Amino acid sequence: MTEKYFVVLKDIAKRWNGKLGVEDVSLxxxxxxxxxxxxxxxxxxxxTLRLLAGLEIPDEGQILIDGRDVTxxxxxxxxxxxxFQSYALFPHLSVAENVMFGLKVRRVPKAERLEKLxxxxxxxxxxxxxxxxxxxxxxxxxxxVALARAIVAGxxxxxxxxxxxxxxxxxxxxxxxxxxKLQQDLGITVVYVTHDQTEAMSxxxxxxxxxxxxxxxxxxxxxxxxAPVNTFVAEFVGAPPMALIEGGALAGYGxxxxxGIRAENVVQAETGSGRLKCTVTECEFLGxxxxxxxxxxxxxxxxxxxxxxxLRPVGQPIEITFRDEDLHVFEKxxxxxxxxxxx
Amino acid sequence: xxAHANLERRRQAIYGWLLLSPxxxxxxxxxxxxxxxxxxxxxxxxxxxxxxxxxxxxxxYADLFADPxxxxxxRNNLFYAGITIPVSIGIALAMALWANSKISARGFVRTAxxxxxxxxMIAAANLWLFFYTPGLGVLDQIGSLFGLPSVNWLGQPxxxxxxxxxxxxxxxxxxxxxxxxxxxxxxxxxxxEAADIEGTSRWTYTRRIVLPxxxxxxxxxxxNAMINSVKLIDHLFILTKGGPSDASKLILYYIWEMAFAFxxxxxxxxxxxxxxxxxxxxxxxxxxxxxxxTHYQ
Numbered sequence: 001m002t003e004k005y006f007v008v009l010k011d012i013a014k015r016w017n018g019k020l021g022v023e024d025v026s027l028x029x030x031x032x033x034x035x036x037x038x039x040x041x042x043x044x045x046x047x048t049l050r051l052l053a054g055l056e057i058p059d060e061g062q063i064l065i066d067g068r069d070v071t072x073x074x075x076x077x078x079x080x081x082x083x084f085q086s087y088a089l090f091p092h093l094s095v096a097e098n099v100m101f102g103l104k105v106r107r108v109p110k111a112e113r114l115e116k117l118x119x120x121x122x123x124x125x126x127x128x129x130x131x132x133x134x135x136x137x138x139x140x141x142x143x144x145v146a147l148a149r150a151i152v153a154g155x156x157x158x159x160x161x162x163x164x165x166x167x168x169x170x171x172x173x174x175x176x177x178x179x180x181k182l183q184q185d186l187g188i189t190v191v192y193v194t195h196d197q198t199e200a201m202s203x204x205x206x207x208x209x210x211x212x213x214x215x216x217x218x219x220x221x222x223x224x225x226x227a228p229v230n231t232f233v234a235e236f237v238g239a240p241p242m243a244l245i246e247g248g249a250l251a252g253y254g255x256x257x258x259x260g261i262r263a264e265n266v267v268q269a270e271t272g273s274g275r276l277k278c279t280v281t282e283c284e285f286l287g288x289x290x291x292x293x294x295x296x297x298x299x300x301x302x303x304x305x306x307x308x309x310x311l312r313p314v315g316q317p318i319e320i321t322f323r324d325e326d327l328h329v330f331e332k333x334x335x336x337x338x339x340x341x342x343x
Numbered sequence: 344x345x346a347h348a349n350l351e352r353r354r355q356a357i358y359g360w361l362l363l364s365p366x367x368x369x370x371x372x373x374x375x376x377x378x379x380x381x382x383x384x385x386x387x388x389x390x391x392x393x394x395x396x397x398x399x400x401x402x403x404y405a406d407l408f409a410d411p412x413x414x415x416x417x418r419n420n421l422f423y424a425g426i427t428i429p430v431s432i433g434i435a436l437a438m439a440l441w442a443n444s445k446i447s448a449r450g451f452v453r454t455a456x457x458x459x460x461x462x463x464m465i466a467a468a469n470l471w472l473f474f475y476t477p478g479l480g481v482l483d484q485i486g487s488l489f490g491l492p493s494v495n496w497l498g499q500p501x502x503x504x505x506x507x508x509x510x511x512x513x514x515x516x517x518x519x520x521x522x523x524x525x526x527x528x529x530x531x532x533x534x535x536e537a538a539d540i541e542g543t544s545r546w547t548y549t550r551r552i553v554l555p556x557x558x559x560x561x562x563x564x565x566x567n568a569m570i571n572s573v574k575l576i577d578h579l580f581i582l583t584k585g586g587p588s589d590a591s592k593l594i595l596y597y598i599w600e601m602a603f604a605f606x607x608x609x610x611x612x613x614x615x616x617x618x619x620x621x622x623x624x625x626x627x628x629x630x631x632x633x634x635x636x637t638h639y640q
Contacts, residue, residue, distance in 0.1 A: 054540075055540075081540065086531065088533040088534050088537035090552055092556055092558075101541060105542055105544075153541070
């Protein structure tokens, strides 16, 4: 079964004197896919990437890249490129020298080097900046130099460690699209670490959500959004996150269950006919819609989404309702109830 | 411009001058004025009871250029600087790279390397005097184990300067290592990781990434080492007193001798001026030329 996957992680564990790194991580990545490792800080996503890159060696388990066991191989023997969060550009070298550094190390002939440099700079829109030092570039340009350095290596696997976290919001959005387009044009496999669920959901074909060193769920963005396997996934994915209601508060559900509901499935009800009686705690106007935060004693994160501008006074009582088929039912331990009607 | 903006600007200017003044006053009293006074006195003849001091212009300088001992001392000092500066920088760099890597007992290694620097010069010189002493000294003791004849390291012209050079390297390398260590700490870890992924060997990484990033430190150390090579005097007092037959005499020792042993202040002043001129010139060249080839972060 390992043959048809490009990258395989099998039961990987890494511990630092008692402190948990990652535990029991297994992952199969098909060639040409865009995989996002997602999770809160300290969840082990960066550790997983570093293990894959060969910057750390796992305590247990096996790593295969392109069918070859590379568990204990050096980083340079794994045929991959990497984009660092800090970009890791060499500050004393110009853009061109930075991009060609790896080629020079591998003794690629000069003509070929220059040709590859030109192509990589073309792709990343950096033509004309060859002679600049990283210190003379903006954050977005430095980021693109780091990308160009990864592209020029011509590897089929590219690892990215939160490459957008040092950029401002607007730039982040455009670079996100660039990276996705680049990955598709070059047909490379990308493993991408991020703590930003929007990034993961919008770019990835496959999202791996992690918490405390363990994988919580692997799936397409749609699967994570519409069928979260536990309450952690439910609350982590989506903006706003899924609201969780104690089962006892709704007629027909047991006390031990937790019920999840997405904001877009919540509708306002006529007074007296709603399933929950809440009060308004805050209003957030986003342009196309307004998010109305609701307070209920046995629920967290309840939000009502109303189109257009619709500000309500704080403290106003409001009744809401929703359809049963939009509910996500979780067991007492937080896992999704199998019998429940999912999406 | 409105009145309050003008007042604010004047206040800023006064504030600036106040901050500047302590350094300016100290430098003027203890550096600039003595320099000019030295220059002035170097142009007068040595006063005796019969011939009072008189202005003789550059005659003292001409005397120096005609003095074979002066040229010997200059040659000695050039040789001394030419060996000690590159060797102590090289050793300092090697020790820093080693002490910075992940070895056990790193703290001990750093302290051990730094010990020669914290020893007072006179104490260190006495220590080496014991090493070099013919017959009793450690070097001879070790040599005699292998049946080698006793050598008077400090007492013969061929080896005296070399003995001084070795003491200096031993003393300075640890000091320079501390600067290199500090600079190495500022190189981010992920540069090494990025280079690793590209398959860079340790040597290439050191040569292409680490050494260029250490250039500002190297420049600083080189200037310091050069100044130190002219400043050395205390070792000579203990170890050789410039002998035998001036073989290990360096410039500052010669100036001291001229001024306080022969009581020839004008010639000492003239020599001091030459040293200042040469040092200033070399420092300017180092900063102006190497600065362009150095990347500051």
